[in-house]
Amino acid sequence: MRRTVRRAGIVGTLALTAFFALAGPAAAHVEVEADTAQALAENVTLTFVSEAESTTAGFTQVRVVLPEGIAPGDVTLEEAPKGWKFKATADGYTVGGPEIATGTDGEHKIKVRQLPDARELAFKAVETYGDGKISRWIELPTGGAEPEEPAPVLKLKAAAAGATPVSPSPTASEPAAPTPSATEPASPAAASQAAADEKDEGSSTGLIVGGAVAALLALGGGAWWWLSRRRATSGAG
Structure with missing residues (x-):
């Protein structure tokens, strides 16, 4: 047994x-x-x-x-x-x-x-x-x-009465730097540089226009002197 x-x-x-x-x-x-x-x-x-x-x-x-x-x-x-x-x-x-x-x-x-x-x-x-x-x-x-x-x-057991989801947690990563907008105001340094560039551009344009006017006056004066001399020569003949 x-x-x-x-x-x-x-x-x-x-x-x-x-x-x-x-x-x-x-x-x-x-x-x-x-x-x-x-x-x-x-x-x-x-x-x-x-x-x-x-x-x-x-x-x-x-x-x-x-x-x-x-x-x-x-x-x-x-x-x-x-x-x-x-x-x-x-x-x-x-x-x-x-x-x-x-x-x-x-x-x-x-x-x-x-x-x-x-x-x-x-x-x-x-x-x-x-x-x-x-x-x-x-x-x-x-x-x-x-x-x-x-x-x-x-x-898991069923949720307690009245329990609701909480808001999403914030992300831990840093946000990327925003891309500058075309309408975004420029910084003071950039504005000063732009004004200086504009001034230089205006000065250059003024010099060019002035030179052109002077050249036209010189050509006009030369033409008037040449025509006057030609008339005097024809009268004397």
């Missing part, structure tokens, strides 16, 4: 081991939690945990692609491994720095200005190890099938 019970226990243990081994690839290796997992909640702290899988190197960086409704400017870093820095990207952010100890889970926390009005949020994550290995947890469920490298998903 004891031998039968013992065999049954061994079989059960092996069955559970096989079950978890088969279910392992579908388990999330990057997890996300929120202190307030509710749509339209404001100033929410999200905690990301990257499970260490490498036995030869530690994490050096985690890149997160933010879901629709959360802009990079709406996110700030709250906590990360020592020496790690936060940097916003076009579609999310990266947090990284010195390699952490091998076998140590990478954990960081961010604060989000406001969660969007959604039922769940998927945060695609890419992990980088010190030896160059990269793990991509970016797949989303399709057709009911569980992906092998699933992105971490945060499920």
